[in-house]
Amino acid sequence: MSKSEPTIEDIKITKKDLDEIKSLLKSSGSTTESKNRIIKKYAGGVCVSCGNVPHKMLIHDADGAKVIERYCNKCFQKWKRHN
Numbered sequence: 001m002s003k004s005e006p007t008i009e010d011i012k013i014t015k016k017d018l019d020e021i022k023s024l025l026k027s028s029g030s031t032t033e034s035k036n037r038i039i040k041k042y043a044g045g046v047c048v049s050c051g052n053v054p055h056k057m058l059i060h061d062a063d064g065a066k067v068i069e070r071y072c073n074k075c076f077q078k079w080k081r082h083n
């Protein structure tokens, strides 16, 4: 199986959405489950590495099936250094 380069796309979250996420996170307590649910609503999922709000989407093509990984800016920089 060949490893192909993933497609990298920006996840567009407006400043307004980001503020809403922050205030929702503040009022929802701090369980991972509720945090994930809130972020997922806006960004489709959380950063696979740290669980925060993602900013980049990596789309891997695994034998015709699309596998999507989301990364925040910080983890994306780390990912870039290792790839």
Ligand SMILES: [Zn+2]
Pocket (backbone or CB within 6 Å): 047, 048, 049, 050, 051, 052, 071, 072, 073, 074, 075, 076
């Ligand atoms: Zn992260």
